[in-house]
Amino acid sequence: MEKNVILELENITKIYPGVVALDSVNFQLREGEVHVLSGENGAGKSTLIKILSGAEQPDYGSIIYQGKKRSFKYAYEAQRAGIATIYQEFNLIPELSIAQNIYLGREPKKLLGTFIDWKKVEKQAQALFDMLGVKIDVKTKVVNLPVSKQQMVEIAKALSLDSKVIIFDEPTSTLTDDDIVKLFEIIKRLREKKIGIIYISHRLEELFEIGDRVTVLRDGKKTGHHNIKDIDMSKIITEMVGRKIDKQFARDLQKPGKEVLKVEGFTSKGVFSNINFSVREREIVGFSGLVGSGRTEVMRAVFGIDKFDSGSLHFYGNKVEKSDPLKSVKLKLAFIPEDRKSEGTCLNLNIRDNIILASMASIFKSGIINLHEEKKLVTQAIKDLDIKTPSMQQKVKFLSGGNQQKVVLAKWLLTKSKIFIFDEPTRGIDVGAKAEFHKLINLLVKEGAGVIMISSEMPEVIGMSDRIFVMKEGTIVQEFSREEASQEKILKAAIG
Amino acid sequence: MGKKGKKLHLSGPAIILIVLVVVSSLFINSFIRIGNINNILRQASMLSLVAMGQCIVILLAGIDLSQGSVMGLTGVSTALILSKGVPLVPGIILGLAIAMFCGLINGYLISYVKIPQFVATFGMFGMALGVALVISDSRVIWGFPETVRVIHDGEILGISAPFVIVGIIYLIMFWLLKFTRFGTSIYAIGGNATAAELSGMPVKRNVMLSYGISGLLAGAAGIMLMARMNSARAIMGTGYEFEAIAAVILGGTNRLGGKGGAVETITGVLILAVVRNALNLIGVSVYLQMVAVGFVLIVVYIINQNKGSNPLRKWFPVKNKGLVSGTTGNGNGR
Numbered sequence: 063m064e065k066n067v068i069l070e071l072e073n074i075t076k077i078y079p080g081v082v083a084l085d086s087v088n089f090q091l092r093e094g095e096v097h098v099l100s101g102e103n104g105a106g107k108s109t110l111i112k113i114l115s116g117a118e119q120p121d122y123g124s125i126i127y128q129g130k131k132r133s134f135k136y137a138y139e140a141q142r143a144g145i146a147t148i149y150q151e152f153n154l155i156p157e158l159s160i161a162q163n164i165y166l167g168r169e170p171k172k173l174l175g176t177f178i179d180w181k182k183v184e185k186q187a188q189a190l191f192d193m194l195g196v197k198i199d200v201k202t203k204v205v206n207l208p209v210s211k212q213q214m215v216e217i218a219k220a221l222s223l224d225s226k227v228i229i230f231d232e233p234t235s236t237l238t239d240d241d242i243v244k245l246f247e248i249i250k251r252l253r254e255k256k257i258g259i260i261y262i263s264h265r266l267e268e269l270f271e272i273g274d275r276v277t278v279l280r281d282g283k284k285t286g287h288h289n290i291k292d293i294d295m296s297k298i299i300t301e302m303v304g305r306k307i308d309k310q311f312a313r314d315l316q317k318p319g320k321e322v323l324k325v326e327g328f329t330s331k332g333v334f335s336n337i338n339f340s341v342r343e344r345e346i347v348g349f350s351g352l353v354g355s356g357r358t359e360v361m362r363a364v365f366g367i368d369k370f371d372s373g374s375l376h377f378y379g380n381k382v383e384k385s386d387p388l389k390s391v392k393l394k395l396a397f398i399p400e401d402r403k404s405e406g407t408c409l410n411l412n413i414r415d416n417i418i419l420a421s422m423a424s425i426f427k428s429g430i431i432n433l434h435e436e437k438k439l440v441t442q443a444i445k446d447l448d449i450k451t452p453s454m455q456q457k458v459k460f461l462s463g464g465n466q467q468k469v470v471l472a473k474w475l476l477t478k479s480k481i482f483i484f485d486e487p488t489r490g491i492d493v494g495a496k497a498e499f500h501k502l503i504n505l506l507v508k509e510g511a512g513v514i515m516i517s518s519e520m521p522e523v524i525g526m527s528d529r530i531f532v533m534k535e536g537t538i539v540q541e542f543s544r545e546e547a548s549q550e551k552i553l554k555a556a557i558g
Numbered sequence: 559m560g561k562k563g564k565k566l567h568l569s570g571p572a573i574i575l576i577v578l579v580v581v582s583s584l585f586i587n588s589f590i591r592i593g594n595i596n597n598i599l600r601q602a603s604m605l606s607l608v609a610m611g612q613c614i615v616i617l618l619a620g621i622d623l624s625q626g627s628v629m630g631l632t633g634v635s636t637a638l639i640l641s642k643g644v645p646l647v648p649g650i651i652l653g654l655a656i657a658m659f660c661g662l663i664n665g666y667l668i669s670y671v672k673i674p675q676f677v678a679t680f681g682m683f684g685m686a687l688g689v690a691l692v693i694s695d696s697r698v699i700w701g702f703p704e705t706v707r708v709i710h711d712g713e714i715l716g717i718s719a720p721f722v723i724v725g726i727i728y729l730i731m732f733w734l735l736k737f738t739r740f741g742t743s744i745y746a747i748g749g750n751a752t753a754a755e756l757s758g759m760p761v762k763r764n765v766m767l768s769y770g771i772s773g774l775l776a777g778a779a780g781i782m783l784m785a786r787m788n789s790a791r792a793i794m795g796t797g798y799e800f801e802a803i804a805a806v807i808l809g810g811t812n813r814l815g816g817k818g819g820a821v822e823t824i825t826g827v828l829i830l831a832v833v834r835n836a837l838n839l840i841g842v843s844v845y846l847q848m849v850a851v852g853f854v855l856i857v858v859y860i861i862n863q864n865k866g867s868n869p870l871r872k873w874f875p876v877k878n879k880g881l882v883s884g885t886t887g888n889g890n891g892r
Contacts, residue, residue: 138758153753155817166746166757169739177737203816426642 065371066092068258069114069145069215069227074123076109079462080424083103083417085282086123089494091227094256096249098269098290100377101279102302102553103518104351104489107262110279111229116140128226133147146220147229150236152212157194161187163204164219190218210241217248228252229260234268235354246272264352266295266557296550299557303520304547311525312501314508315544319343320378322481323511325364327373331357334536337373341481341512346503348527349516351556353426355533358400358518365397366390373379389390391420400516402463406470409459413451414440416458416469421476443472450499464495482506483514488522500526520549532556563842565741570861571810573826578829578854582836589839596718600710602831603720604629604779605801606824610731611661611775612802613823614768617735617748617813620675620773622665624682624804629795632657634699636781637790650706652748654777660686661773661792661868665766674808679769683799688793700789715880720782727778732820748813805830808858829854 071089075082084106091097098449101107112118114125116134121368125132127143140147154163155527161184162169163222165352170186172179187200196214204212213233220228230249234242252259261273270290278286278301286301321342329336331411334356341347363370366385375382378407390397399405407416417440425439426432440454447468451461458469467487474482484503503526507513517523523530530542532555540555565690596767616623636653660682661752667678673764683740699808735741743764746754755761778800784790809826833854837847 137756141758153750153756155749155753157749157814158742158745163743166742178734178739178742180737261571288618303762387847388787 063468068093068095068128070126071114072124072126074110074113074120074125076106076113076118077121084113084120087279087282087284089277089284090464091258091260093226093258094253095274096253096259096272097260097275098273098276099260100264100266100269100276100277100298104281105302106282107279108231109282111147111231111260111262112142114145114227114229116145141223144226145226145229146223146225146227146231147231148213148216148220149231150233154204154212154215154488157203158197159201159273160218161200162214163215164190164200164222186222190221192222193251194218195251196244196248200518201280209236210244212240213237213245213246221252225257227258227260229262231262231419231549232264233261234263234265242268249457262542264557266298269293269298280305281445299550299553305440305521306547308410311522312497313506313526314504315528316344316507318345318541319510321376322378323514324376324379325360325363326376328360328363328370328375330359330363330368330370334363334533337538339531339538339541341514343480343510343512344507345528346364346507346513346515346526348523348530349514350518350523350530350552351533352518354516354535355556356536357533358485359532359536361397361485361514361516365395365483367397380543384393391423391477391479392476394480396420396477396479396482398467398470398474398484398487400489402470404468407458407466407473410457410500412452412455412457413444413449413469414479415462417454419474419545420473421478435515439476443476447472447475447502464491467491467499468495471499475502475506479511480514481514483516485516486518487515488517488519496522520552523552524549567812569822569825571808571822571829571858573859574861575825575829575832578832578836580831584624586836589836594835595838598828598831598835600718600786601835602827604783605798605830606724606778606803606827607727607775607782608795608798609805609823610728610820612799613773613806613809613811613818613820614744615675615772615817616730616734616803616806616811617744618765619748619751619813620668620765620769621679621803622661622664622769622776623679623780623799624660625772625799626795626797627683627686627690628657628660628773628776629783630792631660631686631796632777632780632788633784633790633794634690634694634792637699637702637784638693640706641699643748646703646705650781653781654774657777657780658770658849661776662766664773665769668769669737669755669762670732671688687792687796694792696792698789698791704788704872705829706781706785708785708789709782723782727775728820728824731833737811744768745816746815749816761765784886795851801830805857808855810858829858855859856858870892 068088069091071087073086073088074084074280075086075153076084087106087110089110096358099107099110109118111533113120114141116137119135120249127145132143134143153437164187165183169178170182171177171478184200191200194214194217198211198214204215217228237245243452249259263269273290275287275289276293278298280302286298300458319342321340324340324436326338329335337360351357359368362368362384364375366389375385405410414436418436422431444451446502449465449468449472456468461469489498491499503513515526517522524547529542530547530552531538531551532540532558542551559652566646586622587596608629611625612622632653635656636649639652640649644652664679664682667673668675709719709723714722735744743759746757746759747761747764749762775797780795787794806823807820807826808829809822809824811822830851833850834847837850
């Protein structure tokens with residue numbers, strides 16, 4: 063083993079049903095280095111982190127920490143061993159103070175262990191922040207802190223656990239520029255203390271500012287491993303997305319018809335601004351961009367789930383003053399949300415109820431459900447979409463992810479909508495189901511629908527869309543036609 | 559940790575209590591007499607114990623609907639045990655053991671079997687009451703040795719026994735909640751159970767123990783009530799859990815605020831006791847008293863809430879809350 067290597071991952075493989083999240087990944091971390099882990103959404107970074115932090119177990123491969131083979135079955139095992147992870151969602155108790163949070167469960171005691179020594183807790187916490195070079199009152203309740211300071215509490219906690227490895231998972235996504243400067247100063251201090259740092263971020267500029275080495279993942283495999291000084295941005299982008307698109311996408315290009323949806327100057331303060339686009343019959347408009355770029359928020363506002371502050375919305379050429387889901391459905395819009403479990407289906411209901419849900423008003427106008435008719439429609443839907451289930455009475459929560467998504471789609475297909483908004487429709491679904499889905503969307507478009515597809519999967523976006531909009535931090539930064547688009551161009555625009 | 563600093567902030571409920579006492583003293587002649595004050599405090603001693611147990615459970619974002627029945631069960635069991643000739647101290651210990659056992663069952667069902675607190679404690683409410691009715695044959699139990707009355711009527715160093723007992727228990731609870739890891743875990747679990755678990759805290763065990771304490775204290779209240787009335791009935795505690803919940807809320811305990819504990823609970827208990835007593839002295843009917851208590855409860859709850867829309871905020875200012883913590887997912891959404 064090389065000198066100074068504190069953590070090593072050998073041939074780590076992790077397989078989830080239908081998808082290989084990590085495929086024989088090798089990774090190495092030295093003391094006192096900032097090793098950046100880069101890759102698109104779904105490349106496997108989060109999975110790797112979960113394995114390192116003890117939240118998941120690898121199926122194959124080994125973790126070698128401080129020279130010894132280790133396996134971490136629980137999160138606190140990794141913590142106690144000295145591997146700390148700073149997630150985007152903090153594990154802090156809001157109404158307890160900074161000091162209390164840091165020493166939660168490990169408070170020093172006095173008087174033969176009968177009383178917690180709160181003075182000591184505060185002193186030690188203060189010392190940690192002095193070490194980090196941060197001025198803060200450790201008696202402040204965490205809920206009263208801005209996000210950037212809360213992150214520092216997590217870092218202080220990691221230090222207090224005598225961590226030798228600290229993993230940062232997208233630490234800058236919620237920080238201002240000033241906060242980021244302070245964070246980097248802290249990271250430099252941690253580096254001086256010979257702590258090994260794994261840093262995950264989409265923002266490639268940060269890579270060059272703070273990183274010593276970088277490892278790039280793509281579709282679960284390691285595609286590159288370099289010293290930062292030996293590499294430049296375009297090479298990294300190529301390693302992140304430079305895959306061969308050999309899959310054929312079932313896309314029969316159509317001649318677009320009338321405009322069905324138009325959005326002008328669409329703005330929601332602090333969320334997205336000045337969004338302009340239109341969708342016509344028989345076309346698929348793709349929306350690409352990083353997680354957090356605001357795509358979902360725009361579509362939610364279009365459909366009427368969220369409000370918007372300014373700009374205009376036009377359905378079929380008519381201006382819409384206020385949009386709400388009820389009106390949207392009546393106007394033949396369909397929204398297939400990202401989170402099918404909590405927003406797309408009623409897990410505890412059966413397939414039959416789920417599928418009929420959105421079209422009850424339009425099909426059964428009197429308010430009374432004709433069971434015979436319902437059964438016929440649902441049976442046809444199950445057949446058309448090839449939903450694999452023993453019966454329509456099966457509760458949706460027992461279906462696989464792909465089949466659940468088909469139920470959501472079936473629900474909306476039954477409404478015979480004209481405008482479909484898909485938010486990450488094939489995420490977490492196996493290859494076979496994905497292909498079926500694309501065939502169905504293609505069919506929809508052939509029959510005259512206008513489709514918006516939000517997707518973080520490059521091949522899918524490029525393969526299916528007629529036009530692609532790239533969003534970044536709430537605005538549309540670029541538009542590509544199908545012919546112009548390439549993975550590198552899109553990623554470059556998304557990262558900017 | 560507000561009260562531990564050098565500055566002593568009077569909480570909203572404390573101010574309310576003081577105001578109530580002052581107003582009552584000024585306008586009701588018989589209020590401020592020693593005999594009356596003694597009465598108030600003695601009457602409040604049962605509720606103090608029950609409320610303290612309920613407080614811990616509420617801090618965990620839970621609820622204990624069984625305390626009244628456990629009170630009755632403990633009172634009846636202890637009475638029966640004592641009338642069979644068992645000496646005082648062992649008899650009481652046995653009674654308390656029964657109470658704690660009921661509480662631990664609650665805790666086990668809630669923590670390990672994952673039954674919702676409402677369902678589990680509601681079930682215990684029925685079961686404990688049922689068992690109490692069976693073993694007492696729905697009769698009033700009396701005729702046990704008079705020695706037990708010392709708990710209620712006796713004095714230790716010139717101070718009424720109930721005050722001493724309640725005082726000691728409250729001191730222990732104060733220490734438990736503020737100076738032990740167990741206590742800190744209670745606030746942590748109530749604030750963010752997931753974070754507490756990930757920090758390696760024995761969440762399941764501590765929740766179970768907390769319900770055990772709640773039961774134990776309910777049992778102690780039952781024994782005290784038994785001593786006061788020199789008799790025991792299965793239904794003697796019915797309704798105490800709701801008074802206890804009211805007292806805890808009136809006192810300002812709020813698990814989302816990380817606030818609460820012994821001091822807050824006794825404040826709430828005293829507010830209730832003073833209001834009841836004052837209305838009694840004026841001659842207000844018991845039913846109207848219920849209206850008054852309900853009203854006070856809602857008003858005080860609003861005062862205690864740290865929401866910006868609170869119209870009473872200008873009299874009870876609270877430090878401005880900063881941004882909500884980053885626990886709402888990826889910063890900018892999808």
